[in-house]
Amino acid sequence: MTMTDPSPVISAKGLDLTFQTKDSPVQALRDVNLDIGAGDFVSFIGPSGCGKTTFLRTIAALEQPTGGTITVNGMSPEAARKARAYGYVFQAAGLYPWRTIAGNISLPLEIMGFSKAERAERVEKTLALVDLEGFGGKYPWQLSGGMQQRASIARALAFDADILLMDEPFGALDEIVRDHLNEELLKLWARTGKTIGFVTHSIPEAVYLSTHIVVMSPRPGRITDVIKSPLPRERPLDIRDTPEFLEIAHRVREGLRAGHAYD
Amino acid sequence: MNLVIAAVILWLAAMWVNIRIANGPADDSQGAKLAVPLIFGLTLLAMWEMIVRGMEVPMVILPAPSVIAARLTSSIPILWADFVQTFVKGALSGYVIGVIAAFVAAIAVDRSDFLRRGLLPVGNFVAALPIVGTAPILVMWYGFDWQSKAAVVVVMVFFPMLVNITAGLQETSAMQRDQMKTWAAGYWQGLWKLRLPAAMPFVFNGLKIASTLALIGAIVAEFFGSPIVGMGFRISTSVGQLALDMVWAEIVVAAIAGSLFYGGIAVIERIVTFWHPSQRRG
Amino acid sequence: MRIVCAKDCARGMLMIRNVFPVLTVVAVIFGIWYLACVPMNIKTALTEAERAGATVSTPGARERRDMSAIGLALANPAQWRDTFALKKPRLPAPHQVAVELWQTTVEKKITSKRSLVFHGWITLSATLLGFAMGTVGGILLAVGIVHSRAMDMSVMPWAIASQTIPVLAIAPMIIVVFNSIGVQGLIPKAIISAYLSFFPVVVGMVKGLRSPSAMQLDQMRTWGASKSQSFWTLRLPSSVPYLFTSLKVGIAASLLGAIVGELPTGAIRGLGARLLTGSYYGQTIQIWSALFATAILAAGLVAVIAGIERVTLKRMGYGK
Incomplete structure (x- = not known):
């Protein structure tokens, strides 16, 4: 990937990861090389088993690579995790039902030892960031699925890490809510300038959101193509009907086919 | 013996009331949910009293509820x-x-x-x-x-x-x-x-x-x-x-x-x- | 089929994986048990040693009464061996209990008053009879509750509430009341057992009979099934897993009921009576062996039901 910033935020070189299962070892990642620059929005797309989630989890130090190197902010992922360098959004909102929305957003702040006053201030700020003002006192089960996922994103943003890792965050939502949240996410990215790693299995979603689309293939999990998007940073929803958009989507589909993703 | 017969009649009457409430229009109300088991329990208690008195059951076998309450x-x-x-x-x-x-x-x-x-x-x-x-x-x-x-x-x-x-x-x-x-x-x-x-x-x-x-x-x-x-x-x-x-x-x-x-x-x-x-x- | 095998194999693996830790924990428990025997029994051991002419650190049982047992144990290592071989120890050593269990089960004739098999059978027969009565009654009441709204609303709250009260407290009274009308032995104990297993079965069975989803019941309706058809083909089969869960609770409760039923009237037969007479005469080894017999019986009964459960559910295609 060509970057304006000479030092990438996330850098993987020759990364291998093999899971030992009962039957036989499974190569989840093989020789993955990738640099992600500051402020990039990078999507990982591919069929299940291609290692896109594993790669994201390796960045987050939730998995240990078996070969190669990976750095996050110039540190090992483990050190970056301890330094709270990133916010991670999972596929399910995973909010605690016994805490209010505000309480949920405040949770990582409590763990990280922020003062009470600062917690309150940050909760207010992030609630506004995800358009949930006035919902702080509600419990998660009183909110719709889309709102819950927004609260979950707020929780990842609350401690203001520069990196946001998202693992199919909208995968469980219906198409209409998903469109809306995609739009919101782009706005949020524009406002905060964060570096975002985003796992998805939806081609339109990847193309619509990203500055870089990483196409991956299974058995073994590897990168088959990295597509730099020529689309402008400002993207209205109907950009998806333009020839440029369809052209990129076509390239992604070709990349998936070349990697035998459809077999 | 009269008391025993009265107990049976009471039982039938209470059953009738309960069936009416349970299959009536207000069967899901809080009141019905409280009343039906209460009627059932009180009926059992009353029958116990009447049968013990009516058949003169000795206290070493089963004392009447009123005797228990007094004790x-x-x-x-x-x-x-x-x-x-x-x-x-x-x-x-x-x-x-x-x-x-x-x-x-x-x-x-x-x-x-x-x-x-x-x-x-x-x-x-x-x-x-x-x-x-x-x-x-x-x-x-x-x-x-x-x-x-x-x-x-x-x-x-x-x-x-x-x-x-x-x-x-x-x-x-x-x-x-x-x-x-x-x-x-x-x-x-x-x-x-x-x-x-x-x-x-x-x-x-x-x-x-x-x-x-x-x-x-x-x-x-x-x-x-x-x-x-x-x-x-x-x-x-x-x-x-x-x-x-x-x-x-x-x-x-x-x-x-x-x-x-x-x-x-x-x-x-x-x-x-x-x-x-x-x-x-x- | 492959998935089923993988699951079975995984279960087998899990059991093997657990064997070593379980054995370790059991070994540690026995180790602590043996260790505890020394301070627990040291005073009795010292008294007997003194009587036999040995010299001990502090002479005189009265002087030793208020002393620390651990201190006495440390001061008299010569008597440690004795603490594992007393006739009436405060805490019998594991091997003493094992020997007693062996002698009273295998070596005694089962008609003997000292045979644990004899006493175990007395308790077991009451347990099984009561369990059968309680289960049949419980299932019948549950069927009634599911089919009659009036019965549901009248009885169900009481069935649930009755699980919160210590029904075992009425056990002695039932024994005496039946005694006064001339019924003794098996029946009163079986009634206590039945009573204790009855409510778990009712509650579990009602839950089970109600477990079919609205969709499944609607499906029955689209086929024009009668009430009894949907009972026999849908409700009853769906209730089986719930029934077995209740049966496992019920059989343990039945055994408990039979044992407690043997306590209050000075019964001389049954495992409960062994516990009670043991405690009257300070026969601790007898108490412990009766206790272990009870535990083995309980575990055996639950295991039998779990075995039937496994076979039945497998045949019915519940997987697992």
Whole structure:
């Protein structure tokens, strides 16, 4: 990937990861090389088993690579995790039902030892960031699925890490809510300038959101193509009907086919 | 004989009323849900009274409810002393100690995979045994007073609590634990903020089971020796004297104490686990 | 099929994985038990040693009464061996209990009054009879509750409430009442057992009979099934897993009921009576062996039901 910033935020070189299962070892990642620059929005797309989630989890130090190197902010992922360098959004909102929305957003702040006053201030700020003002006192089960996922994103943003890792965050939502949240996410990215790693299995979603689309293939999990998007940073929803958009989507589909993703 | 016939008529009438309410338009209202079991219970009580009087059942077989009520009201000091001895001193103190011990053990089990795999099957096994059988041993070790009863209760309460707390601590998903990890949370932070709250429905399930066991343990342990006060002592001596009205009075006290104990825990459960789908209102 | 095998194999693996830790824990428990025997029994051992002419650290049982048992144990290592071989120890050593169990089960004739098999059978027969009565009654009441709204609303709250009260407290009274009308032995104990297993079965069975989803019941309706058809083909099969869960609780409760039923009337037969007479005469080894017999019986009964459960559910295609 060509970057304006000479030092990438996330850098993987020759990364291998093999899971030992009962039957036989499974190569989840093989020789993955990738640099992600500051402020990039990078999507990982591919069929299940291609290692896109594993790669994201390796960045987050939730998995240990078996070969190669990976750095996050110039540190090992483990050190970056301890330094709270990133916010991670999972596929399910995973909010605690016994805490209010505000309480949920405040949770990582409590763990990280922020003062009470600062917690309150940050909760207010992030609630506004995800358009949930006035919902702080509600419990998660009183909110719709889309709102819950927004609260979950707020929780990842609350401690203001520069990196946001998202693992199919909208995968469980219906198409209409998903469109809306995609739009919101782009706005949020524009406002905060964060570096975002985003796992998805939806081609339109990847193309619509990203500055870089990483196409991956299974058995073994590897990168088959990295597509730099020529689309402008400002993207209205109907950009998806333009020839440029369809052209990129076509390239992604070709990349998936070349990697035998459809077999 | 007339009273017996009256009892039968009362039964049929009450059944008719209940069937009407249960299949009527207001069958889902709070009132109906309260009235139907109440009518049923009161009818049984009334029939009991009438049949005992009508057939002149001797008191050594079955005293009438009115006789039991009279005994209950005239023996309140004795019953109160028995209650304090058995419930407050024996059952309650044993319950508290047993629950705390189970929490400590559960956290030890939680921290060590080896202990989890070793102790948990043993705990599950012991939880199914009739532990009240340890009563004679514990009475021998700790003497006749309430301490031995509390010890029996501790043993009875410990294993079901241990099993429930440990199961509850496993309740969180891998995703939730990973999330804690992404925030670089320590063991105790994860325990305190995520896993203990998530375990609460299980903990309360255990607490409710244990509440019944505690009272049983305290009463039965008194059958193996006790000072001359206590609910189990009173039951076994009154049975020996064929004073069945006193036995029934003691059972009424035990039933009230048991239901209040259980009900109290259920109320706390409602407050603590308000978020759980089974407790949400509306 | 492959998935089923993988699951079975995984279960097998899990059990093997657990064997070592479980054995370790059991070994530690026995170790602690043996260790505890020394301070628990040291005073009795010293008294007997003194009587036999040995010199001990502090002479005189009265002087030793209020002393620390651990201190006495440390001061008299010569008597440690004795603490494992007393006739009436405060805490019998594991091997003493094992020997007693062996002698009273295998070596005694089963008609002997000292045979644990004899006493175990007395208790077991009452347990099984009561369990059968309680189960049949419980299932019948549950069927009634599911089919009659009036019965549901009248009885169900009481069935649930009755689980919160210590019903075991009425055990002595039932024995005496039956005694006074001339019925003794098996029946009164069986009735206590039945009573204790009855309510778990009712509550579990009602839950089970109600477990079919609205969709499944609607499906029955689209086929024009009668009430009894949907009962036999849908409700009853769906209730089986719930029934077995209740049966496991019920059989343990039945055994408990039979044992407690043997306590209050000075019964001389049955495992409960062994516990009670043991505690009257300070025969601790007898108490412990009766206790272990009870535990083995309880575990055996639950295991039998769990075995039937496994076979039945497998045949019915519940997997697992």
